[in-house]
Amino acid sequence: MRLTLTDEQQMIQTMAREFAESEIKPVAEELDREERFPHETVKRLGELGMMGMTIPERWGGSGADAVSLIVAIIELAKQCASHAVILTVNNSLYCEPILTFGTDAQRERFLTPCARGEKIGCFSLTEPQAGSDAANQQTMAVRDGDHYVLNGRKIFVTNGREASTALVFCQTDRAKGRNGVTALLVDKGTPGFSVPRTEEKLGIRASDTAEFLFEDCRVPVANRLGEEGQGFKIALATLASSRIGIAAQGVGIATGAYERSVAYARERKAFGVPIGQHQMIQWMLADMATTIEGARLLTLRAAALKDAGQPYVKAASMAKYFAAETAMKVTTDAIQVHGGYGYTREYQVERFFRDAKITQIYEGTSQIQKLVIAREVLGGDA
Amino acid sequence: MKILVAIKQVPDTATQVKIGAGGKAIDTAGITWIVSPYDEFAVEEALRVKEKRGQGEVVAVCLGPDRAKEALRSCLAMGCDRAIHLNDPAWTAADTLTTARALAAVIKQEQPQLVLCGRQAIDDDMGAVTAQLSEVLGWPCAAWIMEESVDADGKNVRAARQVEGGLEVFDLPLPAVISAQKGLNEPRYPTLKGIMGAKKKEIKDVKASDLGLGAEPPQLSVVALEALPPRPPGRVIQGDVATAVKELVRALREEAKAI
Known part of the structure; x- marks a missing residue:
């Protein structure tokens, strides 16, 4: 190997x-x-x-x-x-x-x-009533000649304000439920497509998170990605792949906080010695290093499976789940290693702590990842 | 215009250097190797000359063991067209003169119009190869260059170096050797395309015999490496300000002889 x-x-x-x-x-x-x-x-x-x-x-x-x-x-x-x-x-x-x-x-x-x-570009699936329950799409696209007429509201769109085009998921046949979901490519500037607001967030504050409003927005049928009703499959396949990227983001956040903690443990003195010589700090650093390595390997393995053309849905969910939890735990401990200074903005671990939280939430919460993993483990029985 | 860049692979600038067993070389275990930063300025400048002229070829050359290929590959990723790796056990103990002679032999084969080097490698800081190389070739040389421009017909290069209070500007006929000082340019990051394309570019292995060179003992051999003595601890001068300042001035004058 x-x-x-x-x-x-x-x-x-x-x-x-x-x-x-x-x-x-x-x-x-x-x-x-x-x-x-x-x-x-x-x-x-x-x-x-x-x-x-x-x-x-x-x-x-x-x-x-x-x-x-x-x-x-x-x-x-x-x-x-x-x-x-x-x-x-x-x-x-x-x-x-x-x-x-x-x-x-x-x-x-x-x-x-x-x-x-x-x-x-950006990806717009989430709605006020369709987060973890992503199939519950309320945004409707009604066919009118060679156009769809799009109506609805989308939220939490990463890159939404800055994107030139959005990949938007919507219902073309509500009776079919998830099999009625369709994916449309909608350009900014299309009449009826507006960005009413962007969110103020705890972390990842340099990334914009937007709300989309579609009011009788006419989208050419030529902009439909895949077939009508294929949208949910496209969304799931896409999320499985991009989860590996969010796992990598979690690994990076954790590593950044860990490296800053190691540097601080070498330089900060308490009781006459660098705090890195105190066993309780060593304990935290050892836990950080070990879990980060585990998260890193899970993440690289998911990516390697994808490169090899093998199934990677379970591996991607495991990587995303473990890396997100690792990012949260490591950044929490990183502040602890820094003590009061860690709680201020001076040493940056505070930013890493705020940034870590989102990795447990977006592109499938940790709970949804566990659901995916359990389904894979139990086969069709769950 | 063909431009040749001579580079050296050196330990990363953040390396904590330790003296190896035997005391004549450093311990290379666990070292990350990079292209010497001054050589990166030389690579960048060569690429800019080529881009400005809209045509040409940039060839990176490195004398070093197997691992030096990584350094050459970094140069290819930045945009060099091909690379030559001078790799031979005969060069294991090469001093600067041996290195200069090997480079000169390659240059005679390749016949570039311009040779660029870094002003010195950041490992041993010897800074001798550029001068020795131009001497062996019999070519003009301008060292520690901050600005350069090759004229339109490729016959001359104007080069400038920083001197006390200003710039000294030279004209050199080509072919010539130029060494790069910090400030000449800001080296580019290799693009993804450059990195992906680097493996398709040629790195030619060259041995001493390929250049008609035999094994020669180095003129300069390392007798010993000595670690710096540990820095003595600082001294805190006690007492009220007026007395302490007097004592400080006395110590600076009489003990440190700094003022």
């Missing part, structure tokens, strides 16, 4: 690490404080080929494998979780489903500019 990265994956990791340390780390605190979208660094990520890493070159991407994407996301999240999610959503929640389910004409128009990082 091989547990090492290839030369190429290592080079991508090094590049992402250097970029994150030199370009993202210096601005991360300010972006968080001001709740400001990082246009400049995201543009540069696009120029480096990072915004569509796993998309083939033919469609504007870089043609890298899932493991490369994961190691890059970890490096970004070690400095700023917002950058990590902006990239993950664009690559895995927007570009990948268009690559998998789109026609060449749709790929040309909707995928290529976003894979190149010239534009940003």
